[in-house]
Amino acid sequence: MKKIINAAIIENLEIAKNIHRLIVSADIEAHAGQFVQLKLPSNDFTLRRPLGIASIDNGQLKMFYRVVGRGTEFLSTLKAGDEVNLIAPLGNSFNIAASERILLVGGGMGLAPLLFAAIESKSADILMGGRNSEEVNCWKNEFQGKANNIFIATDDGSVGTYGFVTDLLPSVLDSASYDKILVCGPEIMMRKTAQLAKERGIKCQVSLEKRMACGLGACLSCSIDTIHGRRKVCKDGSVFDAEEVFYN
Numbered sequence: 222m223k224k225i226i227n228a229a230i231i232e233n234l235e236i237a238k239n240i241h242r243l244i245v246s247a248d249i250e251a252h253a254g255q256f257v258q259l260k261l262p263s264n265d266f267t268l269r270r271p272l273g274i275a276s277i278d279n280g281q282l283k284m285f286y287r288v289v290g291r292g293t294e295f296l297s298t299l300k301a302g303d304e305v306n307l308i309a310p311l312g313n314s315f316n317i318a319a320s321e322r323i324l325l326v327g328g329g330m331g332l333a334p335l336l337f338a339a340i341e342s343k344s345a346d347i348l349m350g351g352r353n354s355e356e357v358n359c360w361k362n363e364f365q366g367k368a369n370n371i372f373i374a375t376d377d378g379s380v381g382t383y384g385f386v387t388d389l390l391p392s393v394l395d396s397a398s399y400d401k402i403l404v405c406g407p408e409i410m411m412r413k414t415a416q417l418a419k420e421r422g423i424k425c426q427v428s429l430e431k432r433m434a435c436g437l438g439a440c441l442s443c444s445i446d447t448i449h450g451r452r453k454v455c456k457d458g459s460v461f462d463a464e465e466v467f468y469n
């Protein structure tokens with residue numbers, strides 16, 4: 222059930238250039254695909270920002286963010302013991318059955334909800350992409366012991382395969398019989414993955430990343446077109462069946 226809580230920071234650590242791992246104390250229940258709306262402890266920042274939940278364990282809620290502007294810059298200065306205000310958990314979640322063999326496909330901050338999916342699935346493989354070895358290695362460390370197999374593609378070829386995750390995807394799909402693909406990352410990556418999943422008859426769910434104002438279904442800033450008409454990513458998603466949203 223959704224709560225509004227003041228959450229004390231346990232860790233706020235830069236794990237790769239401009240990528241931070243944020244762990245706060247929060248007594249909530251959540252599932253992979255759900256997110257929080259975080260309010261910074263400063264009147265200079267009135268809008269909340271959405272962060273995907275990467276895990277929740279023993280009252281410790283883990284998230285990740287990239288420093289991209291004034292708000293995340295300020296967030297990066299907060300120390301253990303400082304408090305942030307959260308509305309959590311929000312949105313729906315991935316459909317994960319224990320019997321299914323799942324391939325997770327993601328890049329950038331989209332890897333955060335997929336980390337939670339790896340933990341819930343207990344038998345998922347991950348295909349991850351990133352700019353370079355520094356960025357990908359920090360995620361690889363997070364997925365170690367949580368995903369069965371880790372496949373990597375980087376933009377500069379410094380680790381794993383040179384290129385995009387979608388370049389590597391066909392050979393990964395050839396290597397095993399997957400029941401479902403869960404995707405989160407740049408839209409072009411999700412769209413191409415959804416297309417390939419459809420061609421191969423594999424179920425595919427996508428977690429969409431959208432700019433959000435309220436995060437509560439009230440402002441329409443996150444509306445998208447689907448085969449069922451307009452839907453709000455914050456309330457009807459962020460997880461959708463790929464064919465619902467990538468239909469044209």
Ligand code: FES
Nearest residue numbers: 436438440441455
């Ligand atoms: Fe306001 Fe989704 S962010 S309706």
